[in-house]
Amino acid sequence: MKTLPIVQIQTTPSLLSIDADPGQYSIRQPKAEVQLNTRPAKLTVESHPITLHVDQSKAFSAYNGGNMVDLNARIYSGIQQQFLQNIANRVQQGNDLAAIHRPGNTVANIVGMDWKPQPFPETRTPASVDNVDIRIDTRPPNINFQPAVSELNVIVNKPEIEYQRGKLDIYVKQYASVQYTPPAIDMGL
Template identity: 45%
Template sequence: MQSIVQIRQTPALIGLDTTAGKLSITQPKADLQITTTPGELKIQQFEAEMTIDQSAARAAYTGGTYREMSERIYSGVEQLWLQGIAKRMEQGERMANFHKPGNTIAEVYGGDWQKVPFPEIRGPASVDNVRIEVKPVPPQMEYRKAEVHIEAKENKPEISYSPASVEVYLRQKPSLSFIPPELDVQL
């Protein structure tokens, strides 16, 4: 009979526990500061300029200024003087023809006793004696446009990192055992 020795071996077992690494990146939103200056519109409206000229109406009512009255009297007297000369010329011609009927001294000079009217010192009456002139004044406008100011401040990213870890341990020790055969020994 042969004797066989049994060898039993258990291998060594190594255990590895790993935890994965973690990388976290967060970035807060940028801080914005927005300021707005509103637009502005200013409008100034002025009253219209109105001119009323009543000098012609005053001249028609009262004769106007002293100078205007004097000018009308002077031009009126000049006309009366010219009319008087023309009348005397006509009377002289009639007297030269005294032999014709109707040219007697009484008939030629008989109507001279009436008073000659004084020249008109007042201006002519008219609906247009009062002149009204209206000049509109354009409005003044000032405009300031709106402004927007934007100020941005970026925030840096926040990075957190947990490294990976590896734990190595021995799960089972190696062993070697020899098992001898059973011997039947009888003595």
């Protein structure tokens, strides 16, 4: 019996080589910038001067008669009153002379009493503690207050991100192969 020749097949697998280094992240974020502006509080007080009003016109009128218009008015009024009083006295004297028959109504008694001079009318007003008027005018101060104001401004800086790629090398370390080995042929038949 004869055997069939056997063909040998030998295979080699392919080998891939992968050399990889991971990538690297670099993250950096600058600090935030903070700006704080504060306007201080402001208090303004405006005070008004005190006004003092002193009216001494009544006191001057009691001392020396006051102004000329009022002084002349008092003199005129006083002379008018004295004139009317003198007329009344003369009428009374005339009535007393007409009644001479009464005892004590003699011409010497009637006319002898009329020797005193009449005083000049009073040119001054009566003196009083209320002759000086004092008035004080005050006004409240103007107060203006402005509160303090703070302004906060924050500038946030974005993060700076950098990425450096890693290395990736893929190569064939061994190629696949198929090797056929034929059987030995016996030529000696």
